[in-house]
Amino acid sequence: MPPTLLATRGDYEAFVDRYDTFLFDCDGVIWRGNIVIDNVPATLDMLRKRGKRLIFVTNNSATSRRDYVGKFAKLGMQAAVEEIFSSAYATAVYLRDVVGFASDKKAYVIGGSGIRNELEEVGIATVGQDDTAAISLATLGDVEPSADVGAVVFGIDYDISYRKLANAHVNLTQNPDCLFIATNDDRTLPGGKHVYPGTGALLSTLIHSTQRTPLVMGKPNTPMLDCVMQKFHLDPARSCMVGDRLDTDILFGIKGGVSTLCVLTGVADEASVLSPSAPQATYYMSSLGDLFELAQ
Amino acid sequence: MPPTLLATRGDYEAFVDRYDTFLFDCDGVIWRGNIVIDNVPATLDMLRKRGKRLIFVTNNSATSRRDYVGKFAKLGMQAAVEEIFSSAYATAVYLRDVVGFASDKKAYVIGGSGIRNELEEVGIATVGQDDTAAISLATLGDVEPSADVGAVVFGIDYDISYRKLANAHVNLTQNPDCLFIATNDDRTLPGGKHVYPGTGALLSTLIHSTQRTPLVMGKPNTPMLDCVMQKFHLDPARSCMVGDRLDTDILFGIKGGVSTLCVLTGVADEASVLSPSAPQATYYMSSLGDLFELAQ
Numbered sequence: 367m368p369p370t371l372l373a374t375r376g377d378y379e380a381f382v383d384r385y386d387t388f389l390f391d392c393d394g395v396i397w398r399g400n401i402v403i404d405n406v407p408a409t410l411d412m413l414r415k416r417g418k419r420l421i422f423v424t425n426n427s428a429t430s431r432r433d434y435v436g437k438f439a440k441l442g443m444q445a446a447v448e449e450i451f452s453s454a455y456a457t458a459v460y461l462r463d464v465v466g467f468a469s470d471k472k473a474y475v476i477g478g479s480g481i482r483n484e485l486e487e488v489g490i491a492t493v494g495q496d497d498t499a500a501i502s503l504a505t506l507g508d509v510e511p512s513a514d515v516g517a518v519v520f521g522i523d524y525d526i527s528y529r530k531l532a533n534a535h536v537n538l539t540q541n542p543d544c545l546f547i548a549t550n551d552d553r554t555l556p557g558g559k560h561v562y563p564g565t566g567a568l569l570s571t572l573i574h575s576t577q578r579t580p581l582v583m584g585k586p587n588t589p590m591l592d593c594v595m596q597k598f599h600l601d602p603a604r605s606c607m608v609g610d611r612l613d614t615d616i617l618f619g620i621k622g623g624v625s626t627l628c629v630l631t632g633v634a635d636e637a638s639v640l641s642p643s644a645p646q647a648t649y650y651m652s653s654l655g656d657l658f659e660l661a662q
Numbered sequence: 663m664p665p666t667l668l669a670t671r672g673d674y675e676a677f678v679d680r681y682d683t684f685l686f687d688c689d690g691v692i693w694r695g696n697i698v699i700d701n702v703p704a705t706l707d708m709l710r711k712r713g714k715r716l717i718f719v720t721n722n723s724a725t726s727r728r729d730y731v732g733k734f735a736k737l738g739m740q741a742a743v744e745e746i747f748s749s750a751y752a753t754a755v756y757l758r759d760v761v762g763f764a765s766d767k768k769a770y771v772i773g774g775s776g777i778r779n780e781l782e783e784v785g786i787a788t789v790g791q792d793d794t795a796a797i798s799l800a801t802l803g804d805v806e807p808s809a810d811v812g813a814v815v816f817g818i819d820y821d822i823s824y825r826k827l828a829n830a831h832v833n834l835t836q837n838p839d840c841l842f843i844a845t846n847d848d849r850t851l852p853g854g855k856h857v858y859p860g861t862g863a864l865l866s867t868l869i870h871s872t873q874r875t876p877l878v879m880g881k882p883n884t885p886m887l888d889c890v891m892q893k894f895h896l897d898p899a900r901s902c903m904v905g906d907r908l909d910t911d912i913l914f915g916i917k918g919g920v921s922t923l924c925v926l927t928g929v930a931d932e933a934s935v936l937s938p939s940a941p942q943a944t945y946y947m948s949s950l951g952d953l954f955e956l957a958q
Contacts, residue, residue, distance in 0.1 A: 428799060501820050503724060507854020524797050524824045531822075532858045540856065554871055558803020560836065562828045567871035575850055575863035 369628065369639055372651040378660050381649060385625065386604040387419040389594065391585075393556075394610030394632020395654055396422070397441060403631050405655030407443045412661035420449055421594060423607075425584040425614070427454035427521035427549035427565070428478045453549035453584035454481040456593045457519055460583060462488040463596070465545065471516030474537055476530050476568075481521045481549060492519075497529040509533055511540035520572065520580065521549035522565045531571055538576045546576070550584030552614075585614040591622035600624075608654060610634055617645040629654050665924065665935055668947040674956050677945060681921065682900040683715040685890065687881075689852075690906030690928020691950055692718070693737060699927050701951030703739045708957035716745055717890060719903075721880040721910070723750035723817035723845035723861070724774045749845035749880035750777040752889045753815055754784040756879060759892070761841065767812030770833055772826050772864075777817045777845060788815075793825045807832040813841035816868065816876065818851065818861045827867055834872045842872070846880030848910075881910040887918035896920075904950060906930055913941040925950050 372381055390396060396406050413420060422445060424434065431450040438445040454477070461467040472491045475482055482492045493515070501509070509532040518534045537544050551566035569580065583589045591607075594600065606625040609615020610632025619626035628639050628647040631654070639650045651657075668677055686692060692702050709716060718741060720730065727746040734741040750773070757763040768787045771778055778788045789811070797805070805828040814830045833840050847862035865876065879885045887903075890896065902921040905911020906928025915922035924935050924943040927950070935946045947953075 503820070503851075503853060506820075506851075506858055507856070509853075509856070509858065511856075524799070524802075526822070526824050526827075528820045528822050528859075528864075531864075535859050536856050555799075555802075557799060557805075560803070560805070560807075560832050562802055562805065563824075563831050563867055563871035567867045568824075568827075570866040570870040571859055571863045574866040575859035 367646070368642075369647040369650045372627070372649050372656075375659055378657050381627075382413070382416065382418070382657065382660060384604075385418070385606045387421065387598070387600050387606070388413060389421045389423050389605065389607045389619070389624070390654075391607075391609035391611070391615045392422055392424055395608055395629055396443075398632065400441070402441045402443070403653060403655055405653070405658035408661055409655055409657045410443065412658065419598065420445075421451055421598065422449055423451045423585070423590065423594065425453045425550040425552055426480075427452060427457070427584075428480045430480045430483045431455055433480065451590065451594050452480070452484070453590055454484040454521060456583045456590040457481065457521075457547055457549050458484040458488040458490065459593045459597065460589055461485070461490055461517065461519075461547070464593075468516055470514070472514050473517045473519045474515045474534055475519045475521075476523045476526060476534055477519065477521030477549065478523060478525075481519060485519065494530055494533060497533055498525055498527045499529060501529045501532065506532065509536055511536040513541065515541060515544055517545035517547055518572070519547050519549070520565070520569050522555065523568065526568060531575075534572055535575050538572065538578055546572075546578050546580040548580040548582045551582045551587075552584075586617035586621065588618075588621050591618060591624075595622070606648070612638060612644045612647070616647045620645055625649070627651065663942070664938075665943040665946045668923070668945050668952075671955055674953050677923075678709070678712065678714070678953065678956060680900075681714070681902045683717065683894070683896050683902070684709060685717045685719050685901065685903045685915070685920070686950075687903075687905035687907070687911045688718055688720055691904055691925055692739075694928070696737070698737045698739070699949060699951055701949070701954035704957055705951055705953045706739065708954065715894065717894065718746050719881070719886065719890065720746070720748045721846040721848055722748060722776075723753070723880075724776045726776045726779045727751055729776065747886065747890050748776070748780070749886055750780040750817060752879045752886040753777065753817075753843055753845050754780040754786065755889050755893065756885060757781070757786055757813065757815075757843070758784045760889075764812055766810070768810050769813045769815045770811045770830055771815045771817075772819045772822060772830055773815065773817030773845065774819060774821075777815060781815065790826055790829060793829055794821055794823045795825060797825045797828065802828060805829055805832055807836035809837065811837060811840055813843055814868070815843050815845070816861070816865050817845035819864065822864060827871075830868055831871050834868065834874055842868075842874050842876040844876040844878045847878045847883075848880075882913035882917065884914075884917050887914060887920075891918070902944070908934060908940045908943070912943045916941055921945070923947065
């Protein structure tokens with residue numbers, strides 16, 4: 367069935383009534399860069415007043431959930447830490463609750479403080495952050511696997527180094543039980559005027575060298591949504607994922623068995639939403655802010 | 663035709679007579695790590711005395727040809743700079759002679775001093791070596807393409823940084839004429855007891871982020887051999903590539919249209935040499951050092 371356009375007050379009422387929980391991608395839906403999209407704050411208030419649960423889902427593993435709350439505040443909106451679900455937090459929850467990560471094991475992290483903080487908050491010790499010292503072919507042989515390492519956790523890392531990659535490689539190839547988990551696999555990363563190599567690009571180093579396939583938590587993969595559904599005991603039939611990208615957000619919702627709403631304030635335009643070869647959203651509308659009409 | 667075993671003095675005489683030029687892989691053929699393979703120095707002397715041209719072909723881009731001459735000397739053998747053909751040198755020769763690299767352009771190098779030295783010796787200015795300063799999402803936007811950059815040249819780099827990858831990415835995606843050249847694409851790199859991520863693994867970052875395919879100079883790809891053939895005006899019918907790896911050395915010779923000899927002092931064993939599904943060498947023998955018999 368092609369996506370249904372939401373365009374009238376009646377459409378909005380029926381849509382909002384049909385769901386208890388709304389999952390939101392942020393960039394392109396709530397804000398664009400550092401600019402809030404018109405009427406979105408009032409729309410979020412209206413949804414909260416109607417008793418809806420709001421969950422903000424981000425692939426970004428570089429910042430912690432607390433940092434994300436700070437971003438909402440800076441843009442004049444309120445969000446609670448519990449409403450934020452990042453790929454870094456999903457990784458921590460997955461290791462603790464699904465894997466039952468052994469308390470005597472450590473995670474070798476290639477990634478920033480966001481992911482280290484989330485892992486340590488759930489009681490998982492991390493190593494690797496100091497592996498930035500110079501290395502050469504002569505000293506390479508000193509890089510040894512460690513039986514303590516139970517997982518390599520990979521996220522965006524602006525301090526990536528050959529020493530880190532070498533450490534992760536030997537642990538992934540020599541420690542038979544070492545897990546390989548990536549927060550997300552976005553190919554590129556928007557940063558100012560250009561895009562730059564994303565987590566998925568950096569990650570391809572280890573996929574290629576180890577010939578192992580990581581478990582990828584973030585959109586469009588399902589583990590992050592599985593964690594969300596489990597944590598909040600959500601009913602898929604009463605949940606809707608709202609996003610601006612068909613190949614990540616909407617596909618993520620479809621794979622997770624929830625309804626989907628594609629907004630046109632980010633990457634996707636109407637033609638791509640209606641293309642039969644694209645992931646088919648349940649609904650689309652010009653902007654999430656249009657729902658603000660219901661508050662008036 | 664299956665590979666022909668060379669095992670008798672008569673076989674050796676006929677083999678040596680048939681070629682004017684021998685191209686050698688080094689590790690596994692001339693030496694193993696830091697140990698010379700028995701009778702190989704005397705074999706090389708014998709070939710030189712018979713007026714053969716010897717060329718040592720290496721994928722290693724981290725060391726310059728002069729460093730390689732030093733390694734031969736340390737192991738008690740002589741080799742001239744002109745006899746060494748590394749993937750770094752091949753890259754320099756390719757840019758100068760085949761591309762006709764513009765004198766007002768620079769090469770953005772991800773790689774070590776070996777490749778920088780080779781490029782600068784043929785008159786190509788290099789940039790990028792200092793791009794190791796810390797970077798963050800907030801400062802990422804400062805990384806801009808530069809119209810001066812005419813090529814991204816990628817080799818093994820123990821000082822790889824996100825800033826370097828970001829620079830290379832924006833030049834490869836924003837400068838329409840920017841070439842993308844890799845010295846080699848070895849998946850892993852032997853270093854002491856373990857193997858570690860090789861040039862090909864690091865390179866996959868940019869292949870994935872830019873969706874561009876680099877020209878790869880080194881074995882088993884043909885550009886390096888094209889450079890060798892052109893530089894020395896070799897007759898393929900009178901040239902033989904000697905190596906220990908079927909999927910790099912022998913395939914490299916086959917693709918380049920020269921004869922091939924696989925020795926069993928490195929990676930390949932007799933069963934793999936004779937496997938019909940492997941690249942088919944022209945000849946095989948237990949060790950290059952066996953040819954020493956001709957000197958006695």
